[in-house]
Amino acid sequence: MKKIMMCAALALAASITSADARGCLKGALVGGTVGHFAGHHGWLGAAAGCALGRHEANKRARTQYNERRRGLRPGEERF
DSSP states (O other): OHHHHHHHHHHHHHHHOOGGGTTHHHHHHHHHHHHHHTTSOHHHHHHHHHHHHHHHHHHHHHHHHHHHHHTOOTTOOOO
16 A cells, blocks of 8 residues: 555656756655665655755756856867
């Protein structure tokens, strides 16, 4: 029953989130899975995964913004 409720909650969360969730859902799924298998702390893992996923998405967006601002293509470096 617990697994069914968790799957239903994740499906609901995935359907009502907007594009502002950048990285949170993916991180929460991975973190929740790892937390579950590492001592039955799925919710704690999901929260940490969401925070880390959001941080990484913001860092990637900031890097892309700075590259566009300097006139570089993504991944290109200027010497």
